[in-house]
Amino acid sequence: MPREHQGPLARLRRGHEELVLRLLRTHGxxxxxELGRLSGLSRTTLYDIVGALVDGGAVVATAPAAAERRRGxxxxxLSLHPGxxxxxxxxxxxxxxxxxxxxxxxxxxxxxxxxxxxxxxxxERVRLAERLVAGLGGGTLRLGALSGIGVGVxxxxxxxxxxxxxxxxxxxxxxxxxxxxxxxxxxxxFGAPVLVDNNTRLAxxxxxxxxxxxxxxxxxxxxxxxxxxxxxxxxGALHRGAYGLSGELGHITAEPxxxxxxxxxxxxxxxxxxVGAVLRAHGGAADLAAFxxxxxxxxxxxxxxxxxxxxxxxxxxxxxxxxxxxVAVLGGELAAAGPALFDPVERALHAHLMxxxxxxxxxxxxxxxEAAGALGAIxxxxxxxxxxxxxxxxxxxx
Amino acid sequence: MPREHQGPLARLRRGHEELVLRLLRTHGxxxxxELGRLSGLSRTTLYDIVGALVDGGAVVATAPAAAERRRGxxxxxLSLHPGxxxxxxxxxxxxxxxxxxxxxxxxxxxxxxxxxxxxxxxxERVRLAERLVAGLGGGTLRLGALSGIGVGVxxxxxxxxxxxxxxxxxxxxxxxxxxxxxxxxxxxxFGAPVLVDNNTRLAxxxxxxxxxxxxxxxxxxxxxxxxxxxxxxxxGALHRGAYGLSGELGHITAEPxxxxxxxxxxxxxxxxxxVGAVLRAHGGAADLAAFxxxxxxxxxxxxxxxxxxxxxxxxxxxxxxxxxxxVAVLGGELAAAGPALFDPVERALHAHLMxxxxxxxxxxxxxxxEAAGALGAIxxxxxxxxxxxxxxxxxxxx
Numbered sequence: 001m002p003r004e005h006q007g008p009l010a011r012l013r014r015g016h017e018e019l020v021l022r023l024l025r026t027h028g029x030x031x032x033x034e035l036g037r038l039s040g041l042s043r044t045t046l047y048d049i050v051g052a053l054v055d056g057g058a059v060v061a062t063a064p065a066a067a068e069r070r071r072g073x074x075x076x077x078l079s080l081h082p083g084x085x086x087x088x089x090x091x092x093x094x095x096x097x098x099x100x101x102x103x104x105x106x107x108x109x110x111x112x113x114x115x116x117x118x119x120x121x122x123x124e125r126v127r128l129a130e131r132l133v134a135g136l137g138g139g140t141l142r143l144g145a146l147s148g149i150g151v152g153v154x155x156x157x158x159x160x161x162x163x164x165x166x167x168x169x170x171x172x173x174x175x176x177x178x179x180x181x182x183x184x185x186x187x188x189x190f191g192a193p194v195l196v197d198n199n200t201r202l203a204x205x206x207x208x209x210x211x212x213x214x215x216x217x218x219x220x221x222x223x224x225x226x227x228x229x230x231x232x233x234x235x236g237a238l239h240r241g242a243y244g245l246s247g248e249l250g251h252i253t254a255e256p257x258x259x260x261x262x263x264x265x266x267x268x269x270x271x272x273x274x275v276g277a278v279l280r281a282h283g284g285a286a287d288l289a290a291f292x293x294x295x296x297x298x299x300x301x302x303x304x305x306x307x308x309x310x311x312x313x314x315x316x317x318x319x320x321x322x323x324x325x326x327v328a329v330l331g332g333e334l335a336a337a338g339p340a341l342f343d344p345v346e347r348a349l350h351a352h353l354m355x356x357x358x359x360x361x362x363x364x365x366x367x368x369x370e371a372a373g374a375l376g377a378i379x380x381x382x383x384x385x386x387x388x389x390x391x392x393x394x395x396x397x398x
Numbered sequence: 399m400p401r402e403h404q405g406p407l408a409r410l411r412r413g414h415e416e417l418v419l420r421l422l423r424t425h426g427x428x429x430x431x432e433l434g435r436l437s438g439l440s441r442t443t444l445y446d447i448v449g450a451l452v453d454g455g456a457v458v459a460t461a462p463a464a465a466e467r468r469r470g471x472x473x474x475x476l477s478l479h480p481g482x483x484x485x486x487x488x489x490x491x492x493x494x495x496x497x498x499x500x501x502x503x504x505x506x507x508x509x510x511x512x513x514x515x516x517x518x519x520x521x522e523r524v525r526l527a528e529r530l531v532a533g534l535g536g537g538t539l540r541l542g543a544l545s546g547i548g549v550g551v552x553x554x555x556x557x558x559x560x561x562x563x564x565x566x567x568x569x570x571x572x573x574x575x576x577x578x579x580x581x582x583x584x585x586x587x588f589g590a591p592v593l594v595d596n597n598t599r600l601a602x603x604x605x606x607x608x609x610x611x612x613x614x615x616x617x618x619x620x621x622x623x624x625x626x627x628x629x630x631x632x633x634g635a636l637h638r639g640a641y642g643l644s645g646e647l648g649h650i651t652a653e654p655x656x657x658x659x660x661x662x663x664x665x666x667x668x669x670x671x672x673v674g675a676v677l678r679a680h681g682g683a684a685d686l687a688a689f690x691x692x693x694x695x696x697x698x699x700x701x702x703x704x705x706x707x708x709x710x711x712x713x714x715x716x717x718x719x720x721x722x723x724x725v726a727v728l729g730g731e732l733a734a735a736g737p738a739l740f741d742p743v744e745r746a747l748h749a750h751l752m753x754x755x756x757x758x759x760x761x762x763x764x765x766x767x768e769a770a771g772a773l774g775a776i777x778x779x780x781x782x783x784x785x786x787x788x789x790x791x792x793x794x795x796x
Contacts, residue, residue, distance in 0.1 A: 156754065218640045232720065234632050241722020242616045243758045251752040252716045264753040315716070318650045322618075322630065322717045324639020354649040355662040356554065360641045 016041060016049050021080065024059065025382055026236065027215065028106030029079040050078060057081060060105070079105040087381035088136075088190070090129045091152040091199050091373030094118055094226075097125060098374040099132040104147070104382070106210075110136035111371060126185055133190075146192040148385035150377025151182060152199030157244055195380050197238065201247050202376025203331065203368070204231025205238045209379040211372065212364040213327035220325040221366070222249050222316060224308075224334035227262075228270040232323070237383060249319060250274075254311040269315050273308045275333055281307070288333055295340055305340045312341075313348025320361055321354055331366025338365075414439060414447050419478065422457065423780050424634065425613065426504030427477040448476060455479060458503070477503040485779035486534075486588070488527045489550040489597050489771030492516055492624075495523060496772040497530040502545070502780070504608075508534035509769060524583055531588075544590040546783035548775025549580060550597030555642055593778050595636065599645050600774025601729065601766070602629025603636045607777040609770065610762040611725035618723040619764070620647050620714060622706075622732035625660075626668035630721070635781060647717060648672075652709040667713050671706045673731055679705070686731055693738055703738045710739075711746025718759055719752055729764025736763075 016039075023038050024030060030038070036046050053059040061076045082105040091098040095118050100111035112132040116125070183194040204221030213219040219233040228250030232239040239246050250270040251263050258267025271277055275288050281304045285291035295301045316328055328349075334341065342365065350358060368375055414437075421436050422428060428436070434444050451457040459474045480503040489496040493516050498509035510530040514523070581592040602619030611617040617631040626648030630637040637644050648668040649661050656665025669675055673686050679702045683689035693699045714726055726747075732739065740763065748756060766773055 216640070230720070234637065235635075237633075239632065239721075242614070242724030243722055243755070245722035245752070245755050245758065246720070248719045248722070248752050248755070252719045253712065253750045256712075265749065265751075268752075314651065314654075318713070318716050319720045321646045321650045322628070322644070322720065323637075324641055324643035324646070326640030351663065352651045353663075354643070354646050354666075357641070357643050357646070360643065 013049070016045060017053060020046070020049055020053065021058065024078060024080050025104055026209070026379075028209070029062070029077040031075050031077055033075075035078065054078075058084070081105065082107055085147040087147050087150065087378045087385070088133055088192075089150045089152070089202075089374040089377030089379075089381070090133070090186075091202070091377060092125055092129070092154070093152075093199065093370075093373065094154055096370075097129050097132060098371060099129060099136065100371060100374040100378060101133070101136045102375075102378045102382075106382075110138070111374065112136060113370070122182070126182070126189075129186075130189060146190060148193045148195060148381035149186055149190050150202070150374075150380040151186065151194060151196045152202040152373040152377045153182070153196060154199060157196055157198045193381075193385055195377075195384055197240075197377070197380060198229075198231070198244075198247070199373035199376070200229035201231035201238060201240070202380060203366070203372035204233055204247065204329070204376065205379045205383070206368050206372045206376035207329045207331070207366055208233040208236075208327075209382075210375060211368040212329045212331075212366050216326040218323065218325040218327075220249075220316065220319055220323060220328040221247075222312065222328070222330055223332035223366075224273050224275070224312070224330070225332035226275050228268075228274050228332075232325075234323075238380065249315060252315045252318070254315060269311060272311050273334070278304055278308060278334060292336055295337060302340050305337055306344045308334075309341050309344025310348045313345040314352050316345065316363075317349050317352030320349070320357065321352075324357065325361055328361060328363045329366050330363060331368075331372065335365050411447070414443060415451060418444070418447055418451065419456065422476060422478050423502055424607075424777075426607070427460070427475040429473050429475055431473075433476065452476075456482070479503065480505055483545040485546050485548065485776045485783070486531055486544065486590075487548045487550070487600075487772040487775030487777075487779070488531070488584075489600070489775060490523055490527070490552070491550075491597065491768075491771060492552055494768075495527050495530060496769060497527060497534065498769060498772040498776060499531070499534045500773075500776045500780075504780075508536070509772065510534060511768070520580070524580070524587075527584075528587055544588060546591045546593060546779035547584055547588050548600070548778040549584065549592060549594045550600045550771040550775045551580070551594060552597060555594055555596045591779075591783055593775075593782060595638075595775070595778060596627075596629070596642075596645070597771035597774070598627035599629035599636060599638070600778060601764070601770035602631055602645065602727070602774065603777045603781070604766050604770045604774035605727045605729070605764055606631040606634075606725075607780075608773060609766040610727045610729075610764050614724040616721065616723040616725075618647075618714065618717055618721060618726040619645075620710065620726070620728055621730035621764075622671050622673070622710070622728070623730035624673050626666075626672050626730075630723075632721075636778065647713060650713045650716070652713060667709060670709050671732070676702055676706060676732060690734060693735060700738050703735055704742045706732075707739045707742025708746045711743040712750050714743065714761075715747050715750030718747070718755065719750075722755065723759055726759060726761045727764050728761060729766075729770065733763050 019039050054061055059078050061078050082103045085104040088101045096115040098113045101109035187194045200223050207213050208219040217236045222230045230249030231247040251268045253267050254269040254272050255267035259271040261268035261271045417437050452459055457476050458479055459476050461474055480501045483502040486499045494513040496511045499507040585592045598621050605611050606617040615634045620628045628647030629645040649666045651665050652667040652670050653665035657669040659666035659669045
């Protein structure tokens with residue numbers, strides 16, 4: 001071992017290298033300026049560290065394509081070596097399986113989806129996922145380089161953590177017993193660590209990594225779909241809460257004397273802002289597509305969305321006052337309604353956000369669509385896979 | 399440098415040592431079993447690491463006092479060496495300065511308070527704080543061993559962070575210009591890093607470290623006082639939000655058509671649940687002491703608290719649904735009302751928490767009283783002082 005790998009100076013340097021590698025792994029390609037801002041390292045130290053990592057092959061520097069160059073000197077971006085690892089994300093939605101693969105340079109290797117009947121059993125769903133994964137990137141996915149499988153599922157997922165009281169999340173009790181051996185099943189198939197989480201929470205992480213809130217550290221995500229759910233990213237990491245029950249924005253009370261919700265209590269946001277609630281309140285449209293198509297010339301539909309948006313904005317404002325996020329992202333099928341929904345949401349935010357906060361947070365529409373769950377599962381691997389924590393130290397221990 | 403300080407094995411071991419030291423620094427004295435649970439290290443590794451740290455003097459093992467022993471073998475607790483560092487906390491409240499000092503073993507060296515007129519200027523407040531600190535522990539405070547000064551102040555404190563958009567918090571704009579040089583002033587006096595934060599947020603951190611929520615990683619704190627404020631502890635660390643505006647639970651809307659709040663919007667929780675709001679709603683009591691004294695035989699007072707508690711529980715439930723905390727702590731002068739306040743809070747929590755969450759989180763009264771701000775300032779130093787991050791590596795670099 002050469003001299004410069006020893007002693008406290010080398011340890012400090014090693015810490016800086018690991019910081020740079022972790023930032024590239026979790027954020028994807030970054031310029032030197034962005035790396036400097038995120039790492040807090042001095043310009044001199046950073047250039048020195050990056051130079052050594054590029055020389056060693058762990059990091060690659062890419063000049064922008066000619067068409068993308070602005071005036072002046074082109075800005076190089078740095079990323080991890082694409083061959084150093086891949087991550088697969090699988091989203092087991094209610095009626096579809098979505099899969100995607102990304103390498104550690106954040107390049108999409110491939111993605112695929114297939115719908116299925118809601119009653120399809122778990123072994124069949126897993127077989128479907130395997131088939132879709134096998135076809136990714138024209139069959140070029142290198143399973144040997146797989147750093148982890150991220151998996152999104154519907155409903156609460158408990159994540160017991162050292163230090164939290166109690167030992168399990170709601171998984172055992174929450175009617176999800178038929179999927180509890182999913183990690184074991186998938187781990188055996190792919191020979192890589194399996195990380196499971198709720199797919200709406202994963203969509204939040206995806207939007208914070210590649211979508212509407214790219215680069216933001218504190219993000220609130222609300223999804224208006226057949227159910228209403230959400231997720232929080234805190235300090236750049238997925239937030240789960242003490243019992244894996246974080247992000248249940250759909251079950252904040254919107255109407256104190258409102259309808260009974262599927263969760264068992266009354267007047268949840270889900271009872272007024274889900275796709276089903278919107279169609280019920282409107283009374284005319286056969287489905288969401290018909291409702292949205294009619295929207296431009298249907299004052300009744302606009303009134304329904306005005307009321308929904310007011311409820312959504314009021315709930316978002318309450319959570320924003322508590323959390324102070326940088327970006328709030330609104331997604332799900334209902335977000336396709338556009339300004340007819342977003343305008344009343346913005347008005348309610350303005351009315352209920354603490355005035356000093358009004359100019360600070362931003363509301364944005366989600367950008368990743370139905371791929372968000374699978375992409376979030378990948379982001380989870382890139383953030384938390386135990387294999388990647390050690391990458392790419394050539395002398396690290398098993 | 400001896401051979402075993404080199405190479406990857408030593409680096410791994412060093413990482414484990416740092417983890418154990420950090421846990422003792424942030425949690426205070428722990429048993430080996432607690433350390434094992436929090437660190438995730440195997441029993442063998444942990445005993446080995448702890449043995450070396452005790453041999454080297456960085457960690458001390460203490461058998462419990464005879465009176466405290468339960469049946470069976472007494473359980474030793476481990477703590478950092480008390481002489482290795484001290485932290486001072488100063489809470490600049492509206493009408494008082496509270497100070498306290500704690501060593502890195504979490505032993506209180508001393509504490510003191512003095513009230514002052516609300517209009518006292520900042521140079522005078524700082525002089526008062528200096529005098530109180532100088533008297534701590536009978537003048538035995540070793541300033542040379544000081545690892546940091548934590549400071550609590552009233553109102554929002556911006557904490558710009560690498561990665562967050564924008565460069566400053568609301569401090570400059572929020573009418574706090576007269577205290578912006580506080581860190582410099584105090585840093586010069588004490589020759590140690592100064593960390594400043596909002597004192598209600600610091601109270602949240604104190605309750606999570608030494609108070610009602612000791613050991614919990616995700617904590618929600620709400621303080622009902624002359625103002626209504628709050629704080630969040632997420633993953634064991636103080637949460638600030640993207641713009642230093644986290645924890646503003648007092649400005650979540652409780653009554654959509656309610657009174658104008660001092661913050662500029664209408665119907666905030668503060669407008670219905672502050673001490674002033676309670677006295678106004680009651681209409682009879684001259685001050686809070688009189689109100690609380692009359693409470694046992696004054697149905698009107700009980701009705702006021704019932705309504706206040708309902709608002710408080712509804713707001714707490716909304717934030718709990720979003721965050722999934724382990725413990726919610728209710729503090730401030732109004733919490734002294736006891737069951738007359740806590741019972742309606744619990745009822746509203748039950749009505750508005752997602753049913754699957756009802757049995758999981760806990761509501762507890764705050765236990766640290768008016769010392770919470772200064773203690774939280776100390777906890778902030780123990781968590782975040784740049785000096786302590788390196789402690790006690792004898793060969794670490796400046």
